[in-house]
Amino acid sequence: MNPKYLDHFGFRAKPFTKEVADHELWIPPTKQSLVDAICEAVAEHDSVLLTGEPGVGKTCVLRAVRARVPDEGCRLTYCHNATLGRRDFYRQLCHALGLSPSATAAALFYAVSTHVEELAKERLHPVFLLDEAHILHQDTLDHLHILLNYEWDSRALLSLVLVGLRSWRTGSRSGETARSTSASTAASASTR
Numbered sequence: 001m002n003p004k005y006l007d008h009f010g011f012r013a014k015p016f017t018k019e020v021a022d023h024e025l026w027i028p029p030t031k032q033s034l035v036d037a038i039c040e041a042v043a044e045h046d047s048v049l050l051t052g053e054p055g056v057g058k059t060c061v062l063r064a065v066r067a068r069v070p071d072e073g074c075r076l077t078y079c080h081n082a083t084l085g086r087r088d089f090y091r092q093l094c095h096a097l098g099l100s101p102s103a104t105a106a107a108l109f110y111a112v113s114t115h116v117e118e119l120a121k122e123r124l125h126p127v128f129l130l131d132e133a134h135i136l137h138q139d140t141l142d143h144l145h146i147l148l149n150y151e152w153d154s155r156a157l158l159s160l161v162l163v164g165l166r167s168w169r170t171g172s173r174s175g176e177t178a179r180s181t182s183a184s185t186a187a188s189a190s191t192r
């Protein structure tokens with residue numbers, strides 16, 4: 001039986017469920033500007049840091065981005081299992097990219113970075129969306145700028161979108177929206 005509040009408010013279905021379709025997400029202007037900023041950053045091959053309080057809608061913003069980013073030029077890969085050490089992180093990335101995971105850390109890294117270079121040859125821009133990034137191991141985080149280094153750090157072949165809790169954020173001002181143009185620059189946006 002439908003809960004009474006559905007009839008009371010004239011709703012057709014439960015408004016707050018994780019099963020809301022991408023195209024039916026509620027995107028008020030504050031969220032729209034985040035979606036626009038992330039799409040623009042990805043289009044320009046930049047990377048993004050998105051932080052916010054628990055449950056504020058960070059992952060839904062990613063889903064709204066997924067609905068907006070064109071398939072032709074981009075390859076989005078979503079990873080949410082962040083509780084992994086560096087080698088298992090790259091192993092998981094291999095799985096998500098459809099690559100067969102190798103045994104050693106070096107071979108895993110090589111497989112992922114070669115895949116990124118091959119996509120670039122096909123004029124496809126890979127975007128790795130790392131959700132729950134606040135629980136990434138420090139050595140994995142430390143390694144991400146190496147993952148962004150192609151051709152002597154002269155090519156922006158990959159975008160990373162890191163999403164995590166606001167409490168994790170350090171070194172950038174709350175509410176600031178910015179993005180990176182190089183592997184080592186912090187990029188940030190904030191959900192309210």
Ligand SMILES: Nc1ncnc2c1ncn2[C@@H]1O[C@H](COP(=O)(O)OP(=O)(O)OP(=O)(O)O)[C@@H](O)[C@H]1O
Pocket residue numbers: 015016017018019020024025026027031052053054055056057058059060061
């Ligand atoms: N734009 C939206 N439109 C409709 N429902 C939404 C939207 N944003 C969030 N919600 C609702 O709030 C719930 C939590 O949103 P979401 O999972 O995106 O938050 P989060 O910030 O990623 O949470 P966490 O910090 O736990 O990862 C969703 O399952 C959905 O029910």
Ligand SMILES: [Mg+2]
Pocket residue numbers: 058059060131132
């Ligand atoms: Mg989330």
